[in-house]
Amino acid sequence: MDSLCEFEGNSDMYGLGVRIGCYLQWSTSIFAENLYGPAVESCRDANTTFQFAMLAGLVLSTGNPKENAVALEGYIALLFCFASVWIASLQVLPAPKSDHADPLPWLNTKRAMRGAGDMLLNAAICSYGIYLLYVGFDQLQRTTCPETVFFFGSVELFGWFRIFLKVVLIISLIGSAATLLLRILSLFQQLYQFINQWRQSYMPQSPNPPERVRIVKISLTKLLGSIVGLGIFIVAIELTIAWNHIRNVYECASFSQLFPLVAGATNLARVIYQLTRSAVAGKTRIAWSY
Template identity: 25%
Template sequence: MACNYGGNPDMYGLGIRMGFYLQWFGIVIAAWMAKSEVPGLRLVHSFFVGAAFLALILQASWNTIRPIDTYIMLLLTYGSYYCYVPVYLWRLVTAWNPFWDPSRWPVVPTTSLFRALNLVLLLAATSLQIWFWSTGINTLPRDPTCDEYGFFFTKVPLHAGLFVAVNLVFVLQNASNLTVLSVVVVAIELTIQWNNLNGVSDLSTTSQLIPLIVAGGQLLHVLYVWFNPRHDREITRVIGPPRRGGSKRSSTTGGTPPDPWRFRRPAVGIVRPERSFRPSGHAVDTSSSPSSSSNSAQPAAP
């Protein structure tokens, strides 16, 4: 049976969990409603993941965190990356045919900086996942008299061989990003409830209110932009439309559709002559004047 012991509010308190949840759904909603807000949401979420990952690494290196706490933290840090699982499974089904790859047409293109940061975090979180499910789950300190439970669409013993194997090969899969994130939220909350973790549902401290208010404010701003389209158009007018990272776009087999704002009307074959202006305000055509042609024909002085 599960023991009734205190959780770790500094790692996964209610404010911290709500901050992650609001960011997950805020990014998905912003991609539909306010595309100009997506880059900022993605960057802040990467900072959240990086901070949680660093704290988890330190606690694990000091051997001061239990397996159940590590499991919950891995769900938080890796939650948004579970959305990649259906994409890779679909690529496997379609034999990696780029014609059927939905990720080739992102709703909001990402920058080179974000792709690099996201790749580093993904590799780091994946490495930690593999370490935990292969080694850490058996080496981290725990009370052998207490059972610990995880989530796999039902209540499953955390140390069950099948549950460990399933998590090790990442077969948690769903149909859409919202469904994936909803399942991760349910998994985290049910894990806390099943293991009777106390002290992780309080919002009275600064450490819980800061992530909650930051993520909640971002989501409210997304809704504000959605209900006030003029604000979104004003941002686009000032800073320009979003662009893909890098100076040139790499092409894949089958090609990618160009951005709609990259279409330009072809220039008509008319060359306008250069004009200079005298103090009187009369424009003078200098392209056909004898002086200009003679000056251009003279060789440069040594």
């Protein structure tokens, strides 16, 4: 099949519903990380699901010759995956502070396991991205026009920008691997503490602290930085699709697109509702800082 300047995109991978669903889920993760700590765990679970699904779709479409994937589509899917890596990396930053502590050691163990799993997934994404940039893209179809992507302006994908992406992903892989090692060490430490307490016949029960107001201290710099970063990823994806005249990706008329759209919208609405209800009831107060 001859490649053209315009081509029909894979709507199941990055159609309108999929894109909006991912954008909403990313927004929900940032919202929870900065404003409503109790929803962080569930948001991370949902974000990991989106992240894994996008990586699986990327591997399936670019690794199977029968899919007739275009190199530019691999880049778009890789951009989605890398945005999810960035969202997950926000978990490394200091979490919103509150007056509630988690005294249960098994909760720390769970968080350590979750962090190690996230970093392992991030490392897998970076590794496959490096493979695509060095080998995979050259095995996929190309358009007859230069593939134009966004990087604070219009640049060609197969030029200096490709070299830049290789460097970025290699650095990201090193960072993910180092963070993974630290999280594995933390996991072993938490498991050791939990086993010691279990041997002493101490089984922690769910605490029942007195009802009190949770004060959430929000860093305005961190929040605005997260919003700006998210905006850059969204602009990069949308302009890449528009500039390369990709067709059939501006409708939402299939289950594969409705599912992530509904999931993303539902998660965002749930977190907003929970925060609003808690604030109206006087159980949550927000303090801003710079």
